[in-house]
Amino acid sequence: MGVKGGLHTTGAKWFMIESQRHSYHLVDPSPWPISGSLGALATTVGGVMYMHSFQGGATLLSLGLIFLLYTMFVWWRDVLRESTLEGHHTKAVQLGPRYGSILFIVSEVMFLFAFFWASSHSSLAPTVEIGGIWPPKGIGVLDPWEIPLLNTPILPSSGAAVTWAHHAILAGKEKRAVYALVATVSLALVSTGFQGMEYYQAPSTISDSIYGSTFFLATGFHGFHVIIGTLFLIVCGIRQYLGHLTKKHHVGFEAAAWYWHFVDVVRLFPFVSIYWWGGI
């Protein structure tokens, strides 16, 4: 078996596994795509059944969600094993999750854009059915200078903390990076707590006119993204604590940081357009 050209002639240091003569990761067969699909099917069918009060709908929905969450857990566990323990995530392989994360965030921007569009569409030319004014007649709105104002700088502060974590990882300050991620997640949890408090005290509900619909859809989906980003950062914090992230290889952390900056910057839009302009 002679050497037949190709990248491996430049040195074995390019490879974690001697027998592999390329830098791509050929994945093993996995049960998770089909189990995730079945979980999603049970969730949607169960969700429709539940919302239409069919018998067993709640059970099917719960089982579907549990199945889906289980699949997410074991699938990502496998990816972490492949990258961290088996060394399959070469520079070439890392491009995949990088492009994937960027495209995912772009799609999230479009998703939230639609809700702000709906809010602007309804508020810029309010219809006669809601009194021709915005906020609609009879709707009590939150004072933007109370909890909404308070909640707005908390997320960018958390963004500063994640930048601190990033530089700490690049500088090899492992403990500092863990502290920084604890700070990031703490600020995120405080923000979610205030959002919950604000919803509890809000004078209107999602069933109160187009105002309630657009307000709770936009702010609620933003809050949901804050929760997803928080979970993502918690996973990064645990991985940093366990020593998974190195100076040169921390794609998961970078994706979490990008996502987090997206979430904290997006917060400014509902504050200005929905709470402030739309509330007075």
Place this chain on the structure above:
Amino acid sequence: MASAAARSGLRSLAARAKAPAPARRPMSSSAHDDAYETAKWEKITIVAAVSCTLLAAWNLSKGHPHYDEPPAYPYLHIRNKEFPWGPNGLFETKHDH
């Protein structure tokens, strides 16, 4: 075969020619700079967190307003069908607080 060997030789030459370029990350140059940036962003985080705490203390000490029940306009409290969990719950009228 000969052309494959030639290609291979050319490739390793090319690889050797561009090998010495040190791996640098964009936006962050050396470990020293990263240490400096770490300290800087730690300070920014602390200042930001303290400011948020002060804002929270001032904001929460003001108390919150109470709202009067609005007239029963048709676009308020919309109920087109019962919720799966029954008439009461998540979207029902708020309690006084």
